[in-house]
Amino acid sequence: MDQLTARQSDTANLEHEYQVVDQLSTRLTDSYEQLQQQVARLTRELSETRQRHIRELRDKERLANRLYRVLEALPAAVIVIDDRDRIDQFNPIAEILFPDIRWGRLWHEVFGEQVSSQTANNEFKLKDGRCISVSRQSLSPDPGKIVVVIDVTDSRALQEQLNRQQRLAEMGEMAAQLAHQIRTPVASALLYSEHLGRHDLRKDQRERFSESLCQSLRHTENQVKDLLTFARGGHFEPATVNLSNLVGEVEDNVEPILQDAGATLNVVDQTDGKAFVKGNNDALAGALANLIENATRHGGESVAVDLILTRVEDGYCIRIEDDGVGIAEDIRHEIFNPFFTTSSSGTGLGLAVVQNVILAHGGAILLLQDEKREHESGAGFVICLPDMTEQDETGLEKSHD
Numbered sequence: 001m002d003q004l005t006a007r008q009s010d011t012a013n014l015e016h017e018y019q020v021v022d023q024l025s026t027r028l029t030d031s032y033e034q035l036q037q038q039v040a041r042l043t044r045e046l047s048e049t050r051q052r053h054i055r056e057l058r059d060k061e062r063l064a065n066r067l068y069r070v071l072e073a074l075p076a077a078v079i080v081i082d083d084r085d086r087i088d089q090f091n092p093i094a095e096i097l098f099p100d101i102r103w104g105r106l107w108h109e110v111f112g113e114q115v116s117s118q119t120a121n122n123e124f125k126l127k128d129g130r131c132i133s134v135s136r137q138s139l140s141p142d143p144g145k146i147v148v149v150i151d152v153t154d155s156r157a158l159q160e161q162l163n164r165q166q167r168l169a170e171m172g173e174m175a176a177q178l179a180h181q182i183r184t185p186v187a188s189a190l191l192y193s194e195h196l197g198r199h200d201l202r203k204d205q206r207e208r209f210s211e212s213l214c215q216s217l218r219h220t221e222n223q224v225k226d227l228l229t230f231a232r233g234g235h236f237e238p239a240t241v242n243l244s245n246l247v248g249e250v251e252d253n254v255e256p257i258l259q260d261a262g263a264t265l266n267v268v269d270q271t272d273g274k275a276f277v278k279g280n281n282d283a284l285a286g287a288l289a290n291l292i293e294n295a296t297r298h299g300g301e302s303v304a305v306d307l308i309l310t311r312v313e314d315g316y317c318i319r320i321e322d323d324g325v326g327i328a329e330d331i332r333h334e335i336f337n338p339f340f341t342t343s344s345s346g347t348g349l350g351l352a353v354v355q356n357v358i359l360a361h362g363g364a365i366l367l368l369q370d371e372k373r374e375h376e377s378g379a380g381f382v383i384c385l386p387d388m389t390e391q392d393e394t395g396l397e398k399s400h401d
Helices: 002-073 092-097 107-114 153-196 203-232 243-253 255-261 281-298 329-334 350-360
Strands: 076-081 087-090 115-118 123-126 131-138 145-151 239-242 264-269 276-279 304-312 315-322 364-367 380-386
Touching: 076 092, 092 145, 107 115, 153 203, 239 243, 239 281, 243 255, 243 264, 243 281, 243 304, 243 315, 255 281, 276 281, 276 380, 281 304, 281 315, 281 350, 281 380, 350 364
Parallel strands: 264 304
Antiparallel strands: 076 087, 076 145, 115 123, 123 131, 131 145, 239 276, 304 315, 315 380, 364 380
16 A cells, blocks of 8 residues: 555656656747747848948948049148148149148148248238138047138139229229319319410409419319329338327428418327337328318318327227317218319318228228217217237238148
8 A cells, every 4th residue: 555655656746747847848949939039030130230231331432432522523622631730631622732732741831832922811822823712620529620722813813803993993983073173273274374375464464364373273283182192092111100209290280271270289199109000101191181171171260179199909099070060961971982072172082082091001080970079069080090010011910821
């Protein structure tokens, strides 16, 4: 009985172990199938990723090829330089503009070998006569920068031709207006000269005709002189000008004009005699005298004129104001136009000459608005001149290339 019970227990144990083994086998089979599925899925994903990377690589290759072709066909020199200023890449046009360009060379050396002068802020003239425009762009966040050089020789030649045509047109207009203005005094001079040829003139008549003839000729001479001054206003040899000495010189020069007009001039120098600019002393003195003479001519009787020289942040200002009748509001926008005048005997070039001179000195002249004048009435001008004593006479910054 004990043996039967023992056999039954062994049989039960064997069946249990068989069931456990069977369950483990089933689990292993399921796990293997799942593993195969995962391997198949990963294989597909890997294949898709590989194909996608291949497509991306081909797209990048096509894009790189297109960019390379664009750089080859681009009518501008493109130079890539690293953070040590060494040339890393360049296109064929760069080799034409800079024949000695080489990989690894310092860009500023290559640039300096071909450039003869700087003509504008970002424009330079090469030793072979061509003009180039240079622009730079950082490659941030990567080190280095890209330099683009454009040959602007033809466009500058066309611009110069256009400017020449405009100047010729302006000269033609000026010549026509001047001829119109000169015709009257010349006609008068001819008439008076004919009268002087008469034998029946009394002495007082001859003297009167002679004086009238001289006045007509002086009027003609002044018109021609004003025109020549206007034409030469922007051409002078730059030199150091002490504005304090200049205003003192102007004060002495206009004294006879002031006395004849019964006018007064008050000069105030707030620069302690240390106001220096680059320019032409005679041209600037003539411009200031012209403004003061205008004030005495148009300001009315016993006009008082103030000339104030002050230091500002980047240069100097000269204010010239009077307490006269002022300038009519409807003509203020025309006063600097050549040949504009409200006087029958004027050429209309006075203020145009002044503006031309000031612009040639890198400055500006403005008509003061009513609320900015010291006097309740009258006219006022302010001239601003840059302090150029520390700059190169060309007024251009030196290139860092």
